Amino acid sequence: xxxxHHLSDELLVGFASGxxxxxxxxxxxxxxxxxxxxxxxxxLMEDAAGELFESISPVPIEVSSFDRLKQRIRNGxxxxxxxxxxxxxxxxxxxxxxxxxxxxxxxxxxxxxLKWKSLGRGAYHIPIKLADRSTTARLLRIxxxxxxxxHSHGGRELTLVLRGSFHDxxxxxxxxxxxxxxxxxxxxxxxxxxxxxxxxxVTDAPLRFSSWxxxxxxxxxxx
Amino acid sequence: MIQExxxxxxxxxxTILAISATAGPDIPFVxxxxxxxxxxxxxxxxxxxxxxxGELTNDEACSLxxxxxxxxxxxxxxxxxxxxxxxxxxxxxRLTRDPNIAEELMQEVMITVWxxxxxxEATRGNAGTWIFTIARNLRIDAYRKNxxxxxxxxxxxxxxxxxxxxENALAxxxxxxxxxxxxxxxxxxxxxxxxxxxxxxxxxxxxxTKLNLPLGTVKSRIRLAFARLRAALEDGK
Ligand SMILES: [Zn+2]
Numbered sequence: 351x352x353x354x355h356h357l358s359d360e361l362l363v364g365f366a367s368g369x370x371x372x373x374x375x376x377x378x379x380x381x382x383x384x385x386x387x388x389x390x391x392x393x394l395m396e397d398a399a400g401e402l403f404e405s406i407s408p409v410p411i412e413v414s415s416f417d418r419l420k421q422r423i424r425n426g427x428x429x430x431x432x433x434x435x436x437x438x439x440x441x442x443x444x445x446x447x448x449x450x451x452x453x454x455x456x457x458x459x460x461x462x463x464l465k466w467k468s469l470g471r472g473a474y475h476i477p478i479k480l481a482d483r484s485t486t487a488r489l490l491r492i493x494x495x496x497x498x499x500x501h502s503h504g505g506r507e508l509t510l511v512l513r514g515s516f517h518d519x520x521x522x523x524x525x526x527x528x529x530x531x532x533x534x535x536x537x538x539x540x541x542x543x544x545x546x547x548x549x550x551x552v553t554d555a556p557l558r559f560s561s562w563x564x565x566x567x568x569x570x571x572x573x
Numbered sequence: 574m575i576q577e578x579x580x581x582x583x584x585x586x587x588t589i590l591a592i593s594a595t596a597g598p599d600i601p602f603v604x605x606x607x608x609x610x611x612x613x614x615x616x617x618x619x620x621x622x623x624x625x626x627g628e629l630t631n632d633e634a635c636s637l638x639x640x641x642x643x644x645x646x647x648x649x650x651x652x653x654x655x656x657x658x659x660x661x662x663x664x665x666x667r668l669t670r671d672p673n674i675a676e677e678l679m680q681e682v683m684i685t686v687w688x689x690x691x692x693x694e695a696t697r698g699n700a701g702t703w704i705f706t707i708a709r710n711l712r713i714d715a716y717r718k719n720x721x722x723x724x725x726x727x728x729x730x731x732x733x734x735x736x737x738x739x740e741n742a743l744a745x746x747x748x749x750x751x752x753x754x755x756x757x758x759x760x761x762x763x764x765x766x767x768x769x770x771x772x773x774x775x776x777x778x779x780x781x782t783k784l785n786l787p788l789g790t791v792k793s794r795i796r797l798a799f800a801r802l803r804a805a806l807e808d809g810k
Contacts, residue, residue, distance in 0.1 A: 359796050360777050367771045368713035368721070376722045383724035386734040391799070397749070398802055399709070399771040400702025401756045402764070406772070408659030409666055413621040415676065416654055419683055420647065450730035452722035481720055526732075 355527035357381055357388050361508075366395040373485025373552040376456060376478075377508040377528065380550060383450035384526040448513055453550060457489060461513070461548070466491060472546075487552045492516065495543035505554035507531045514547035516540060629656040631749050634700035635693075642690035650690075654683055657701075661708050667772045668716060678715060682708045698745030716774075748806055755805035763798035766791060 357365075357378060364370040365378045382389050447460040454460060456478050466474035472493035480487055494514070508530055515524035518539040523529055541547040634656070640649040661682045665675040685707050693703055713721050725731060756764075769775040769783070777795070781788045 359799065360792065363770050363795065364776065367774060368709055368717070369774050369776055372720055372722065379722045379724050383728065383730065384732050386732060389724075389734070394752075394799060394802055394806070396706060397699060397702050397752050398756065398767060398799070400699055400705045401753055402768055402771060403660060403664060403705040403708075404701045404753075405756075406660050406663045409663040409672075409675070410622045411658050411662060411676075411679070413623055415658065415680070416623065416651060419654065419680060419687075422680075422684055423647070423687060446729040448730070450732075451725040451728040454728075454730070456722070482717075 352524075353385050353387065353526040355521070355523055355529060356385065357391075357528060358530055361530070362388065362392055362395060366392060366399060371484045372480045372482035373487045374508060376452060376480070376487055377510050377550055377552045380450055380453040381510055381526065381528045383452075448548075453512075456487075464489070472496075478550075485552055485554060487550065490547075490549050490551050492541040492547045492549070494541055494546050496541045505532070507554075508550075508552045510550040512548045512550060514545040515542040516547050516549075517542060623655055623659070629653075631698075631700055631753075635698065638686075638690050638693045638700050638703070641687065642693055650687055653686065653704075657686070657704050658683060661704070664705075664708055664772060665712060668712065668774065678708075678711060681711050685711065699749040702749075751806055751808075752802060755802050758805075759798055759801060763794055763801075766794050767798060770795070 361370070361374065361378050365375060365382070370378060382392065447454060449457060449460050457464060457476065464476055466476060468474055473496075474491040476489040478487040478489065489512075492514075508528060509523070510528045511523050511525050513525060515522055515527075516539045517523075518529065522542075523539075629652075634653065637649040637653050640646040641653065658679055662675050662679040665678040665682075666672065669675055682704070686704055689707070693700070710721065726733075759767075765784075766780060769780050770777075775783065777791050778788055780786070781791045784791075
């Protein structure tokens, strides 16, 4: 795979430090599953954080603290995983899933298992349930070759391509590519002809209809 | 004293979650020097203190973790605890002023270290990073109610690294040493931004407000810091 559009430092730092809200984190984690490049950057950040952690000023601990810990160990919170984790041996499946984890679990299955909801004119979506309500996430299927009217965003938006591709101006976004857009971005994405484009889209909640796919669908839905 | 301590254990994570929910994740925590002394005084009244171990090299820490994972060796675990326990607690204390919560979260981290030590060797060569990652995940789970989606290296749809897998643990440990040196050379202003990002849960924009810097400056300093670290690692190859 040849990923051209990667995560910003800010998103990666947010992932590494744990400050990202669930929806953004879902998109970032799913990109990371597909992108060794960003995982290497993440590793560097985590190692740097680990180094900072080594040099943190230690806080005193009571002697009884370790006694308690030993008690817990004795009480059966025992060393469960004495055997090392098996190194990843990529299971050669006839066809590996198109949608990687963690997104697949959120959707409850791979492409073939999905129950798309029609939005008319060949477009479909699946809203994704998040525990955190500050973002909205959905899987989208944009009909092949559909142009999208030019627009700007009301908020932040992450779009991760999972199948097919779209053009935004000169830029091509294909599987694994992630587009980060905010209110200042004007763009005109067009799904590439030949194949419907399936992507994960995360926006600030409540859903802003200014995001490009909703703009596309607004006339259809009359919203 | 022991009873007092055990009173704290009751309810463990539930209590932490309940208390931390009211404490909230956004408490600005700028710890003045004297505050840790006050805290130290409070602890002195409650029980004998463990002197935080001052030195533990990465190689030593790796061997200790391996001994815990392979043999369930409690003495090795105690040595790790003396070094990392006080550091994990300090990390937890950055988001809460309540030492009991910091203590409980530290206990959870160390029991997880005990439980998962067997997985250490196969993952990465840096013991501090490994323990820090456990601490960070537990902290996220304690302070954030929502789920923590993560990629899964065992997922058949996961795209594996092309080069990294060929490297051995020794190379990773050499990287750890090089990174340690590179971190020492980072300008203080960059270290400060990394600390705010990783320990104090600050977003770029929050840091900008806090330090009264333009957002662009925050972004470029952070980018610069990682570029330097990356360059230092690549120089060594
Ligand atoms: Zn990437």
